[in-house]
Structures are given as structure tokens and as C-alpha cells.
Amino acid sequence: MKVLHQSQFFISYQCDKQRCFFIEFPHKTIKLGFCQLLAFRQQVKEIDLEAHFNGQNNHGMEMLMLCNRQHFFVFNTLECIDLKEFVTGTFAMLELNSLLATSV
Amino acid sequence: MKDLVRQKLSIHVDVMDLLNKQIEKEAHSSSAYLAMASWCDHNALSYSADFFYEQAAEEREHMMKIFRYITDNGGTAFSPEVGGVNHDFKSLEEIFETALDQEIAITKSIHNLVGKCRKVNDYTTEYFLHWFIQEQMEEEQTMRRALELFDLMGTDGLGLKLLDERIPQIRDKRPE
Ligand SMILES: [Fe+2]
Ligand SMILES: [Fe+2]
Numbered sequence: 717m718k719v720l721h722q723s724q725f726f727i728s729y730q731c732d733k734q735r736c737f738f739i740e741f742p743h744k745t746i747k748l749g750f751c752q753l754l755a756f757r758q759q760v761k762e763i764d765l766e767a768h769f770n771g772q773n774n775h776g777m778e779m780l781m782l783c784n785r786q787h788f789f790v791f792n793t794l795e796c797i798d799l800k801e802f803v804t805g806t807f808a809m810l811e812l813n814s815l816l817a818t819s820v
Numbered sequence: 821m822k823d824l825v826r827q828k829l830s831i832h833v834d835v836m837d838l839l840n841k842q843i844e845k846e847a848h849s850s851s852a853y854l855a856m857a858s859w860c861d862h863n864a865l866s867y868s869a870d871f872f873y874e875q876a877a878e879e880r881e882h883m884m885k886i887f888r889y890i891t892d893n894g895g896t897a898f899s900p901e902v903g904g905v906n907h908d909f910k911s912l913e914e915i916f917e918t919a920l921d922q923e924i925a926i927t928k929s930i931h932n933l934v935g936k937c938r939k940v941n942d943y944t945t946e947y948f949l950h951w952f953i954q955e956q957m958e959e960e961q962t963m964r965r966a967l968e969l970f971d972l973m974g975t976d977g978l979g980l981k982l983l984d985e986r987i988p989q990i991r992d993k994r995p996e
Contacts, residue, residue: 718821732822750828754896807833810825817823 720809723802725795730810741789752783760803768793830893832942838933839945840898843886845929847900849922850879855907856915865912865980867987875919882952889948912980913970920963927956958992965990 717738720728727740737748739756748756759780767773776793791799831839857872883900890897909915930952937946966987973983 730821730824732824735822735824735827737824750824750894751896754833758896758898811833813821814823814826817826 721802721805723805724798726798726802728802728806728809744787746782746787748783756780756782757803757807760799763796763800765793765796765800768796828894831890831895831945832937832940834940835933835937835942835945836890836895838936839886839890839895842929842933843883843890843897844900844902845926846879846883846886847902848905849926850876850883851902851905852922853879853919855905856909856919859907859909859915860912863912865984867984868912868915871987871990872915872919882955885951889945893944911975912984913967913975916963916966916970920960920967923956923959923963927960930956962990962992 717729717731720730720737722728725742729738729740730736731738734747737750737753739746739748759782763778764773768776778791778796780789780791781787782789825833829836853872853876857869857876860866860869860872887897906918909918930949934946934949934953937943937949969983969986969990973979973986975983
């Protein structure tokens with residue numbers, strides 16, 4: 717398993733052998749297929765951070781269900797900010813890996 | 821490290837995002853044309869109404885084409901939400917002008933997508949989008965032909981009725 721990206725709270729890994737990804741959350745690690753990783757990325761992209769600060773989302777929590785509702789997560793504002801950076805970073809590393817693979 | 825993303829997905833991830841945006845735009849176009857068809861029907865302009873019903877169906881086909889392209893190539897397509905459809909128009913001329921503006925906006929959006937494909941070397945999607953470039957060219961021409969009718973013919977009294985009857989002829993005869 718290789719680390720793709722590590723942010724303050726989260727770490728992503730790629731497993732070549734199982735052809736899948738893992739995400740380490742503070743209290744558990746989950747396994748994702750590529751489609752599930754895409755779905756996770758979409759959910760994180762849809763988080764409206766602005767709502768955390770303008771009072772629309774006054775509890776400052778986001779709930780995400782991942783992998784066909786197998787996993788349920790609640791994130792606070794700080795974690796959400798980190799989550800966005802984490803997803804961007806993970807996909808940037810995946811793209812970099814693609815670039816390296818095509819240039820060889 | 822294996823390129824797992826490439827194994828699963830033939831489209832560049834950022835291009836996939838733009839394609840999903842394009843799905844929303846085609847869905848919105850479809851709904852906008854449906855609203856125009858409704859207005860035409862209410863105003864007894866049945867040829868124009870038919871024209872816009874057909875446009876609405878075509879836009880949905882465009883949407884489905886992109887939708888299937890994403891899923892067929894390992895991506896995730898998102899079913900679009902459509903909001904903000906305008907139903908208020910003051911004339912048939914305004915409707916066709918709005919339709920032309922809408923087509924121009926779609927053309928720009930497709931061109932922007934092609935630009936992105938080139939930037940990230942996604943030649944597969946660029947090739948897929950060639951059909952849309954051609955389609956947009958034809959759609960703009962069609963709407964322009966409609967507006968030319970307003971320049972040529974008056975819309976006073978019977979004029980509008982006569983103009984409406986000419987609407988089926990603005991569609992180009994496409995080969996194939
Ligand atoms: Fe279209
Ligand atoms: Fe169109």
C-alpha cells in the first residue's frame with residue numbers, strides 16, 4: 717500500500733494488489749473502489765463551506781454516507797476544510813501518477 | 821505504482837466534471853425549450869410549438885449522449901437538477917432570440933470543454949465532442965434562420981400566423 721496524500725486529519729492510500737483505495741479517517745479506515753472514490757470526491761466537492769460561516773449551517777456539521785451507505789461520517793467545520801484539501805491533494809497525486817505512467 | 825485511475829476511467833477527471841456540468845446545461849436547455857413550446861401553444865402558434873417540442877426532445881438526447889459517454893467510460897454521471905426555467909415571454913421574436921442566445925452559450929461551453937481536453941491530452945473526449953461542435957453550428961444556423969424570418973416578414977395581424985407556418989422550414993435538411 718502506498719500513501720497518496722496525507723492532510724491534517726486524513727490519509728489516502730492506493731493498493732495495487734487489490735486495485736483499490738483506502739482512506740484513513742481518525743477513527744476508522746475504509747476501503748473504496750474507484751467509483752466509490754469518485755462518489756466520495758463528489759460529496760466533498762458539494763460541501764458548501766460558506767454555509768458554515770454565514771449562519772446557514774449553524775451547527776457546522778456535515779454528514780457523509782460513503783460506499784453505498786456502508787459508512788456514515790460526521791465532520792465539523794475544521795474537518796470539512798481539511799477534507800476539501802485532502803480530496804484535491806489525493807486526486808492531484810493520482811494525476812501525477814498517471815503522468816509518470818504515460819511518460820515512461 | 822499502478823495507474824489505477826487510468827485502468828478504470830478513460831476520461832480525465834476534470835473533463836468528467838465539465839461533462840457533468842454540460843449534462844446540466846443540456847437538461848436546462850431541454851426544459852427551457854419546453855417552456856417556449858408551452859408559450860407558443862397558448863398563443864396558438866402551433867408550428868412553433870411543435871418546433872420547440874422537438875428541440876426539447878433533442879436537447880434531452882444530447883444530455884443522454886453525454887451521460888452514456890461518461891458511464892460507458894468508467895466515470896460517474898450525475899442526474900441533473902433543473903431550476904430557474906423562464907416561462908414569460910413578450911413575443912415569438914423574443915423567444916427565438918432567447919433560443920439563439922442559449923445555443924450560443926452552449927456552443928461556448930462545448931468549445932471550452934474541447935479546450936480543456938487539449939490542455940490535459942484527453943483526445944478521446946475531444947473526438948467525442950466533435951459531433952457536438954457540428955451540432956451547435958447547425959443549431960445556431962437554425963435559430964438565425966428563424967430570426968431572419970422576422971426581418972423579412974411582418975408580425976402584424978396575419979403576418980405572425982404566416983410566419984409561424986414557415987417555422988418547420990427553418991430546420992436544415994441534414995445528411996444522414
Ligand atoms: Fe444541445
Ligand atoms: Fe441545442
